[in-house]
Amino acid sequence: MTDDSSRAFVPGHVTGFFSVHDADDPEQAGSRGAGLTLSDGVTVEVEPAAETSMQLNDEPAAVEAVTRVLSALDVDARVTATTDLPVGAGFGVSGATALGTALAANRVFDCGRSENELTTIAHAAEVEAGTGLGDVVAQARGGVPIRLDPGAPEYNRLDGVPERTRVEYLTLGERSTSAVLSGDTDRLSRVGVDRLVELVEEPTLPTLMAASREFAREADLLTPEVESVLADVREEGGEAAMAMLGETVFALGNGLSRAGYDAETCETHPAGATLQMD
Numbered sequence: 198m199t200d201d202s203s204r205a206f207v208p209g210h211v212t213g214f215f216s217v218h219d220a221d222d223p224e225q226a227g228s229r230g231a232g233l234t235l236s237d238g239v240t241v242e243v244e245p246a247a248e249t250s251m252q253l254n255d256e257p258a259a260v261e262a263v264t265r266v267l268s269a270l271d272v273d274a275r276v277t278a279t280t281d282l283p284v285g286a287g288f289g290v291s292g293a294t295a296l297g298t299a300l301a302a303n304r305v306f307d308c309g310r311s312e313n314e315l316t317t318i319a320h321a322a323e324v325e326a327g328t329g330l331g332d333v334v335a336q337a338r339g340g341v342p343i344r345l346d347p348g349a350p351e352y353n354r355l356d357g358v359p360e361r362t363r364v365e366y367l368t369l370g371e372r373s374t375s376a377v378l379s380g381d382t383d384r385l386s387r388v389g390v391d392r393l394v395e396l397v398e399e400p401t402l403p404t405l406m407a408a409s410r411e412f413a414r415e416a417d418l419l420t421p422e423v424e425s426v427l428a429d430v431r432e433e434g435g436e437a438a439m440a441m442l443g444e445t446v447f448a449l450g451n452g453l454s455r456a457g458y459d460a461e462t463c464e465t466h467p468a469g470a471t472l473q474m475d
Contacts, residue, residue: 202244203304204473205297208339208466209235209282210289210332211366212441213409216389217330217382218347223321227347228330230389231396231405232440233364233447234339237463239280239290240473241297243305246275253278253294262295262329265322270299272306281461285371287443292332295319296470304472312337317349339469341405343396358400361467365453365460369422370444385416402436402449409438420444429456 215230249267251258263276276298282288299315302308310318316337323329334353335342341358392408410427413419419427423439426446430437435452439445446453453460 203301204242205300207293207297207470208238214392214412216386223324224349231343234466239293242277243301251276261326262322283368286368287440287445289332291328313350320349366447367460388415406436413439
């Protein structure tokens with residue numbers, strides 16, 4: 198071991214649209230799509246322990262993807278994660294915690310893995326846990342990532358919208374990612390691929406937001422509450438969409454606050470997941 202403990206920061210991630218791509222190998226399974234990484238994220242601290250345990254925001258937690266990461270690295274650790282992001286609302290908290298654990302544990306235990314190897318471990322752990330398909334690779338990249346291929350870094354291609362922006366978000370409740378992903382995703386995926394083609398042809402933030410709104414509507418994922426908020430933002434000339442998968446609205450600039458909502462504020466994150474200096 199090289200350190201007594203290590204910390205990593207992983208940006209949050211909101212997905213605007215996606216398509217599901219199954220595979221027997223969890224490293225090759227995943228999703229294609231696009232979204233925003235956020236300066237609000239998850240800080241993960243890892244320290245050696247006799248047996249693995251985890252806390253999230255000072256409460257005992259059981260995040261399957263985290264235990265799978267530690268198992269893949271063949272280590273036992275105490276994992277402490279903190280975040281201001283809502284949990285279970287479409288911000289990729291599970292993926293962020295898994296990736297942060299991989300990065301921090303690699304340094305604490307001197308595992309000797311590369312960034313892509315650690316991202317692959319975290320991605321596979323998320324897929325096997327059923328809690329996410331594309332957050333980890335997006336969070337490793339940062340910015341406004343476009344996932345052109347599914348799977349871990351060895352298998353996927355990533356691009357991005359070359360812009361930065363202020364972001365507001367409003368959470369109306371929780372939604373189970375695993376419940377949606379375990380259902381029939383064929384129609385959802387067809388719509389997601391169509392939206393990806395649109396964004397690749399015109400990789401701008403307005404295109405991303407329009408494609409995200411179309412996806413939520415055509416994939417039948419919009420709830421009345423979210424639809425009402427989106428309408429209010431649109432009436433004020435703002436750009437907003439629904440986060441996948443959660444009862445959450447995200448908007449560019451001050452779209453939500455201009456529409457009268459008490460929204461949280463951050464910005465797109467310019468870099469991906471990073472180790473923090475001691």
